[in-house]
Amino acid sequence: MSTAVTRESVRELAREQAADPTTVREVIHYAFNADPVSGGFAFLRDEVLLICGVGGGRTWTVDPGDDDARRDAIDAFWRVAQRHSLRKRLAALEPEVRVAVAGLVAGVRSVRNLDAGALRDDEAGVDPWVADAHLAYLRFHTNARTQAEAVLAVERALRDRGRSTLPIHPCPVCGYPALGDGPYARAVCEVCELLTVCEHGREVRGAPTSRFGGFVARHADDESECEATTASGAVVIGERAVMMTGVDGSVVVEVVA
Template sequence: MERLQGEVNREKAAAATAEWASDPATVAEIYHAGFNADEQDGGLAFACDRGLVIFAFDGGTSWSIDPGGYRQRAQGIEAFWRENQHRNRSIALDDLNEWHRAAVATLVAGLDSVGQLPELARVGITNIARADYIYVCLRRHARSQTQEDSLRALAANDWIMEMDGDGDTAHPCPICGRPAIGRAWQYNTICDECYSKPVCREGHRVDGYNTSLGGGFEAAHLDDKSVCDQVTRDGAVWIDGVECHMGEAKFGGVFVGIAPAPE
């Protein structure tokens, strides 16, 4: 189920639940006075034959097996409510470590790498590749390049807040040199900016996807949504004239990368 677009209200939430339900006639709102009245962290909840759906006023959505009974449903709503209050808590720059502050500064300045910050803005940063890894993670989750949205993204993602100087590092994108993260099989993956550029042998923009929850890979042309047999078969794509490989990542998802030159 996708996030509701625009203002979240009872009519939209009920319609979305009915669309998700196997039998729309089973849709019923589950009232929770405190959750419904909390305009910042609260929202609306509905049950149907497929499960319990909770819509936050801030746009978040959760769905699960319906626990049945008002008490159990209320417990599920309250657990979601507590999590949303935590995600929406206010944090300040002073609450961050030097790695997060450098990532925020890089995002707000519109830079490609923490290494491009003035030295005084990255005091304590001893590993630029590690700092860039944190920066890329933050950029993927911030809604805009503002300090406010950067702090919101950190508050909403504890796994980023827990990062420090130890851990995975970024590597230069093999196409443009910007920081890229992740490695798939033997390939050096490309950066987020280049990920939107692959074309097939015929020059059509292509994107890859898993064919089922269990995995599988297929590529499609973005112009007419038709399956691209060539990329599905051999994985060869081109970005700015450079041949790359598109395929299924180890644990699901799709990657685009370049195999390193043999030593």
């Protein structure tokens, strides 16, 4: 019972259970297979789909028939396992990221407004500025509203960047934490982005035109295109700023030095 659940151990189990061992074959689900906390492995044997979680859960169902339906069954198993493993996954995050998740769930704009009594020792000691940057990410770049959604969103963002915390720097306009490093280290924060004004004195927002770059600028009041901003990217937030495509295809507003 104490042996680790691996692809080979689940294959072995399927072979042991199979009336006809030649029917054993794996159903690949890359993301589920790669999740070291709540993922696992799935095999077909006879007319049965066997799913085993690395965290210990196990289920058999009648083979749903095709690989799409099999993956749906795996997804359902995975969601339950993710809920059960939420506490473990939270604990695996850096304390400043955990505090940001708490801030999102509490609906505060800054983690400074969180009840300090509800935080663990290592969380109470975090730099609120860093935690606020992660909170801003969750508020402005994800649709997460619940703890489970926030953990999933932040895990994905960190995995994509191969880091344990997100890259941040002070917003050059207001000092609030903003996302981005390297060539995007002068990007303004999401709040200042909303205050961006075009040469007509109207608020403008940029929307990406493709995943690979380019944007169209629209006036915030009536959604009409601001052709001047689309063409030049020149905008104003107190000082002069420029609208451009960010590293992940989103639209970034950056202050011109």
